[in-house]
Amino acid sequence: MLTTDHLIAERMRSFDSSGIRKMFEMAAKLKDPINLSIGEPDFDVPSDVKQSLIDAIQAGKNGYAPPQGIPPLREELQRRINRQFNHPNRKVMVTSGTSGALHLLMMTLLNPGDEVIIFDPYFVAYDALANLAEGVVKPISTYPDFQIDLDQVSDTITDRTKMIIVNSPCNPTGICWDANRLRDLAVLAQQRGICLVSDEIYSDFSYDQPHRCAAEFNSEAIVVSGFSKSHAMTGLRLGYAHGPAEIINAMTQLQQFTFVCAPQPCQWAGMTALESDVSHRVVEYRRKRDIVVEGLRGPYELVAPGGAFFAFPKLPWGTGEEFAQRAVENNLLIIPGKVFSRRDTHFRISLAASDEKLQRGIDVLRKIAKQGP
Numbered sequence: 001m002l003t004t005d006h007l008i009a010e011r012m013r014s015f016d017s018s019g020i021r022k023m024f025e026m027a028a029k030l031k032d033p034i035n036l037s038i039g040e041p042d043f044d045v046p047s048d049v050k051q052s053l054i055d056a057i058q059a060g061k062n063g064y065a066p067p068q069g070i071p072p073l074r075e076e077l078q079r080r081i082n083r084q085f086n087h088p089n090r091k092v093m094v095t096s097g098t099s100g101a102l103h104l105l106m107m108t109l110l111n112p113g114d115e116v117i118i119f120d121p122y123f124v125a126y127d128a129l130a131n132l133a134e135g136v137v138k139p140i141s142t143y144p145d146f147q148i149d150l151d152q153v154s155d156t157i158t159d160r161t162k163m164i165i166v167n168s169p170c171n172p173t174g175i176c177w178d179a180n181r182l183r184d185l186a187v188l189a190q191q192r193g194i195c196l197v198s199d200e201i202y203s204d205f206s207y208d209q210p211h212r213c214a215a216e217f218n219s220e221a222i223v224v225s226g227f228s229k230s231h232a233m234t235g236l237r238l239g240y241a242h243g244p245a246e247i248i249n250a251m252t253q254l255q256q257f258t259f260v261c262a263p264q265p266c267q268w269a270g271m272t273a274l275e276s277d278v279s280h281r282v283v284e285y286r287r288k289r290d291i292v293v294e295g296l297r298g299p300y301e302l303v304a305p306g307g308a309f310f311a312f313p314k315l316p317w318g319t320g321e322e323f324a325q326r327a328v329e330n331n332l333l334i335i336p337g338k339v340f341s342r343r344d345t346h347f348r349i350s351l352a353a354s355d356e357k358l359q360r361g362i363d364v365l366r367k368i369a370k371q372g373p
Contacts, residue, residue, distance in 0.1 A: 014131035030331055034361045036349040037333040039171065041232040041309070046276045049231055049269050056268035065264040067256040068248075069094025069240070073267050076274060081242050087219045092242040093252050094267060096259045098201045099125055101224040101241040104251040104258070106133040106163075109195055114162035119148065121312065121341040123171045123199065135162070139342055146175040146303055146312075150184050157192060164189050166214055167199040169206055172340045172348040173312040174289070174305020179212040186217035195247075200225040201239075202308040204278065207286040209306065220244055229309075230281075231273045236266040285309050288351040288358060295362035299369035309351040312337065316369040320344045323368070332364045 044050075056062075068074060069092075077092045095101040102125060110116070112134035118126045120139040130137050138161070140152050153164070166185065168177040189196035198214040200223050215221040226239030239262070241251065255261070292311050293304045301314040315323050320336025324347065327334050337346035349361065 011132055011134075014128045016128075030328070030333070032331075033328075034332045034353075034357050034364065036351075036353055036357070036361045037335050038350055038352060039310070040234045040352060041229060041281070042352040042354065043232055043281060045232050045236075046273070046278070049233070049273045049276055052272035053236070053265050053269035056265040061264050061268055063264060065094075065261040065267060067093075067261050068252045069262065070264065070267045073271050073274075076271065077240055077242070080274075084213075085215055085219070087215070089245050090215075090219070090242055091245040091248040092240055093248050093255070094262050094270075095224075095226075095239045095241055095255065096262045097228060097237040098199065098224045098226045098239040099129075100237070100255075100259055100262075101226075101239050101251075102126070102197075102199070103129050103132075104254050105197065105222060105224070105241065105247075106130055106135065108247065108250045108254055110135040110162060113160060115158060115160045117153065117156055117161060117164040119166065119170075120343070121146070121170070121172050121337065121346070122165075123167055124340060126165050126167075130163075136160070141343070143343065143345070144303075146170065146173045147178055148181045148185055150181060150188065153185060153188065157194070161192070161194050163195045163197060165197045165199065167202075168212075169202040169305070169307025171202065171308055172310050172335070172337070173303065174308045174310045174351075175303060176206055176209065176211070176306035179209075182212055182214055183217040186214045186221060190218045190220055196221040198223045201229050204230040205282055205285055205309060206307040207282070207289060207305075211307070215243075222247060227270055227273050230278050231276060233266070233269070233273065236263065236269065238262055238266045238270050285351060288353075288355070291355065291358055292349070292351055292362065295359070296365060299366050305351075311349050311351065312346050313349070313365075314346050315344075317373045320347055322373065323347060326368050326371075327364065330364045330368060332361055 106129050110133040114135050115138050116130040116135045117138045120141050127137050138156050196214055196218050203211045215223050222243030224241045227233040296302050305311050320338050324336045335348040338344040
């Protein structure tokens with residue numbers, strides 16, 4: 001039989017979704033599973049945001065938007081960014097989600113062989129998108145406390161280091177990085193002429209301390225963020241990026257020839273989302289965090305997440321795949337830690353579930369920890 005495998009470009013080897021794909025395949029066989037694997041909010045888009053989307057569609061605002069975003073949304077974002085940072089050369093653009101922003105950024109800045117420092121554990125797209133842009137990923141371990149070690153960063157930097165990516169609160173650990181270490185990293189990157197990228201998609205979900213952004217300490221840092229997590233708009237694909245005007249202008253030019261624009265009706269919904277209060281969701285997820293931390297205490301080693309809606313416990317036995325398989329046998333879905341890491345010592349659970357499902361999941365996890373391999 002003839003195949004077309006030989007037609008697939010080598011760059012596609014950058015993408016390895018086998019770990020997550022296996023989980024979805026196993027999930028399909030379960031009836032009403034305890035699903036603690038999904039990385040999206042379990043609440044709905046706020047009603048006023050949904051109404052704005054409907055109104056925009058019915059008003060015929062369905063065509064192309066400017067590549068940099070519709071003026072009302074872009075200008076309001078710019079006002080807020082200017083107020084927060086007061087950087088004279090900081091400019092914003094609207095993107096098709098934060099993943100779209102990261103893709104534009106890496107394709108704009110990375111030449112073949114340029115090095116990208118990421119902190120392990122990391123969001124899976126960083127590795128794949130950097131490789132897609134022919135960059136060389138340099139992971140730095142943050143185990144066991146998931147905080148930055150500036151000496152490690154300094155030792156990893158070479159003449160080819162082009163970019164450092166930070167993510168706080170972090171997916172998959174839920175850790176908020178220490179503000180002093182974040183400041184020191186930001187200063188180091190600026191002194192060495194390295195692009196510092198701050199993924200802020202979970203910035204609204206900071207539970208124990210005010211959120212701190214790397215751009216507070218580095219006027220050249222690039223920030224990517226969006227509405228997917230804060231307003232449950234994961235499928236509406238609406239994000240934004242801001243940083244030095246020269247870089248944002250180049251990203252906008254690339255967007256014109258790739259994504260073209262973020263969906264226009266969603267941008268009008270974003271205008272409403274900026275004014276939509278979701279603080280009660282933050283309180284709710286802080287409470288869920290506390291339920292999980294207390295529920296896993298004893299059988300599991302867990303660095304308490306300070307934000308986002310994930311926890312990253314250490315495996316009590318076996319490999320991540322073996323442990324995830326045992327969880328599936330008990331109708332529970334989790335993600336092996338090696339999906340997010342060069343190590344296979346932890347697993348990720350999502351807090352974005354009902355209290356009842358969280359408690360059922362905790363009960364299963366305590367049971368299988370006690371059972372052993």
